[in-house]
Amino acid sequence: MKGKSDAFKILIACLLSLRTKDETTEKVCIKLFAIADSPEKIVKLSIKKLEKLIFSSGHYKKKAKILKHVSKILIKKFNSKVPNDKEKLLSIKGIGPKTANIVLAFAYGKDVLPIDTHCHRIPNRLGWIKTKTPEQTEKELEKILPKKYWNKFNGTFVLFGKKICQPISPWCSKCPVAKHCPKTGVNKNR
16 A cells, blocks of 8 residues: 555554454455545444454454544544654554554655564564664664665565564574574574
């Protein structure tokens, strides 16, 4: 999904993706967006209908409340438009730094670093940085990673983290950078 017209869908998909597999998020989004693809349409849905639509994403009661709240704020404060400014996005309860950066990167093409679990774990494992939180990781990577790589970083590291550098028992035997990796925090590998 690219382009400003998709900013709302990208935002909602990101909020639904929390603690959910990508395949599940995609199915839920298709079902939801067939019925409600704007803040106004989300707000008009009853909470029960919204919960039913997003049920398989897990944590559906909490997510339904967040989707309703975010949609109301977009209507009230931002004329139903998703802001293209990080501070404005973060001012909306329910939107954190990762979600804000995903919207900025994928909807508006801005050079930001969306840091998820893979993007936090792998640079620490590689010894590039030594951080405890994704927010710290974002700040440290901004210092050492050339900006020209920022828009590809998330997609590359998420895929690498799912296929090779998995959280528990990474595939070091298949890793193209294994000989350069100090394997920080790795107790068991394949």
